[in-house]
Amino acid sequence: MRAVSLYATAVVTAAMLAPWMGAYAQDSKLSVPNVTVTAQGPAATTVFDGKYVGTATLEAGKDPADCLTTSSMDMTIAGGQVLIHADGAMPWNNGLTAPKLTFQGSVDAAGEISVSASTPAGLRTLTGTIRDKVFSGRRLAAKICHYTIQMVKQ
Secondary structure (H helix, E strand, C coil): CCCHHHHHHHHHHHHHHHCCCCCCCCCCCCCCCCCCCCCCCHHHHHHHCCCEEEEEEECCCHHHHHHCCEEEEEEECCCEEEEEEEEEEEEEHHCCCCEEEEEEEEECCEEEEEEEEEEEEEEEEEEEEEECCCEEEEEEEEECCEEEEEEECC
């Protein structure tokens, strides 16, 4: 009886190790399906693709000493994907240069843009519309600092 048990253990162990050791099934009905992998090409261009440059103006009623002063903004659109960079200074910190803020998002077929940026102080959003190669939008920064944005396609 002990010999049968050892034989059965050897057969089970061999069956478990066979794939790992490179052994293959002898059944000709087993096969590997054909798999085709294709790479995605670049996104299609849109009428909005290009570079835009402009400024952000702090909306009336806000204390400029509490908000970043934005010296310049630029936006690049490629294949419907949007990147916006904003440079600025911190008036409350002796005018030190603020870290460049980068917004990411998309533009739809109607020219509506929605982007956001993650900052240590929380999520910042920027929305707007492109009409006749001009972007007009609004940036919300915290509860007290709202900006009107104008950028023109170069």
